[in-house]
Amino acid sequence: MSVDQLSSTLAALADPTRRAMLVRLIRGDATVTELAEPFAMTMPAISKHLKVLERAGLVARSRTAQWRPCRLEAAPLGEVAAWLEAYRPFWEESFDRLEDHLQEIQKENKDD
Amino acid sequence: MTDTVNAATDTIHDADHDATAPPAGLELVITRVLDAPRALVYRAFTDPDHIARWIGPKGFTATRTEGSVTPGGAWRSCVRSDSGDTEYWSSGVYREVVELERLVYTFAWEEPVGTPGRETLITVTLADQDGKTMMTFRQSPFESVEDRDGHVEGWSQAFDDLAAHLAA
Numbered sequence: 435m436s437v438d439q440l441s442s443t444l445a446a447l448a449d450p451t452r453r454a455m456l457v458r459l460i461r462g463d464a465t466v467t468e469l470a471e472p473f474a475m476t477m478p479a480i481s482k483h484l485k486v487l488e489r490a491g492l493v494a495r496s497r498t499a500q501w502r503p504c505r506l507e508a509a510p511l512g513e514v515a516a517w518l519e520a521y522r523p524f525w526e527e528s529f530d531r532l533e534d535h536l537q538e539i540q541k542e543n544k545d546d
Numbered sequence: 547m548t549d550t551v552n553a554a555t556d557t558i559h560d561a562d563h564d565a566t567a568p569p570a571g572l573e574l575v576i577t578r579v580l581d582a583p584r585a586l587v588y589r590a591f592t593d594p595d596h597i598a599r600w601i602g603p604k605g606f607t608a609t610r611t612e613g614s615v616t617p618g619g620a621w622r623s624c625v626r627s628d629s630g631d632t633e634y635w636s637s638g639v640y641r642e643v644v645e646l647e648r649l650v651y652t653f654a655w656e657e658p659v660g661t662p663g664r665e666t667l668i669t670v671t672l673a674d675q676d677g678k679t680m681m682t683f684r685q686s687p688f689e690s691v692e693d694r695d696g697h698v699e700g701w702s703q704a705f706d707d708l709a710a711h712l713a714a
Contacts, residue, residue, distance in 0.1 A: 444664065444687050447572075453688075476679075511572065514687060518574045520684055527603035529683075532590060535600045536582040544598050 439491070440517060443510040446490035452474070452483050456492060459506035461494075469504060574685040579678050587672055587679040588646045601625060615643055621651065635659045638668075647672055655683070694695070 455469050472481040484504065487493040491510050495502045503540055580587050590596040592615045598608040602625035613621025616701035622637040635656040642650035649670045669684045 441664070446610075448688065450681050460622050478662060514572055516666075518572065518666075518685065518687065520639070521574055522576070523683075525574070525576055525683060529576065530604070531600040533578070533580060535596070536580055537587065539586070540582060 439510060440483040440513055443492065443514055443542050446492055446512070449483065449486075455483060455487065456506060456511075459493065465501050465504050467505055470533045475503055504506060572687070576683040578681045579675055580681055582677050583677070584646055584661075584679045585670050587681060590672060591672075593651060597623070606634075611685070615640055615649075617641060617643055623690075626684075637662055638665070641667070646667075660669055 447456075451473060454472065458469060459471070466477075466480065466484065469484070470477060473480065478533055484493065491507055494505050494507050496505065528529065563630045584589075590600065594611040594613060598611045601611065601623060605626060605628050606625040609624045609626045611621075611623040613619060613623075615621075617640055619640045620637065621640065622635065624633055626633045626637045635652060637656060638652035638654060639652045640649070642648060649668075651668055652665050653668050654665045657663040664687070667686050669686075671682045673680045673682075692705075693708060
């Protein structure tokens with residue numbers, strides 16, 4: 435497994451069904467049947483998506499309870515948020531310069 | 547349910563001003579009211595000569611910007627630190643171009659140069675606001691914004707709820 439955590443998290447999140455499953459788990463733990471409910475998918479297809487989420491460390495399943503509810507593991511999501519947030523200074527400072535640039539060219543046009 | 551999505555965006559934007567706020571969500575959202583007509587702002591976002599004048603953080607200058615602003619068109623740009631010792635290349639592909647209104651394009655830093663790294667999707671929307679231009683910038687790791695917003699509950703909203711839940 436040479437793939438880093440962020441890459442495997444992003445790969446797991448790349449699928450809209452898996453994102454929807456996580457959104458459901460943000461509301462609270464759920465059984466596989468409950469998770470499958472909103473989707474027109476076979477149980478094997480749902481299980482496959484769930485396995486991807488488990489492998490990425492985004493979902494954990496209880497070993498004790500008989501119905502083995504699924505639980506959200508939020509830490510990898512925090513890593514994604516931090517990675518995106520790292521872009522912010524680049525854009526904020528670019529947009530500061532954009533504002534200056536827009537002022538300058540409007541002034542030039544007026545001076546013409 | 548688009549109202550929910552908009553409400554989530556507002557919440558995220560408000561949180562920008564609070565350094566102690568939890569992670570803003572799985573999407574970067576920046577809004578600015580720019581004191582210029584929309585046509586000029588659109589030109590500033592699409593004309594390589596204009597882009598070169600503002601792209602890059604403080605202390606950086608764009609040395610190259612090129613691109614074909616049309617769906618499927620590729621773009622590439624380079625910013626160099628003013629001390630001259632660091633260069634950053636980025637590149638991507640335009641996905642959607644609605645003149646004066648909306649640009650959707652992929653963005654990735656090249657790491658190393660020539661090899662695009664992790665791809666993100668940027669959506670820039672422009673709207674008139676009292677003679678000025680409201681610019682909304684979104685950057686997301688997901689390929690399709692429609693996928694993200696198409697669910698019953700917006701992903702951003704859900705993540706906001708999660709952040710609140712974890713903070714409680």
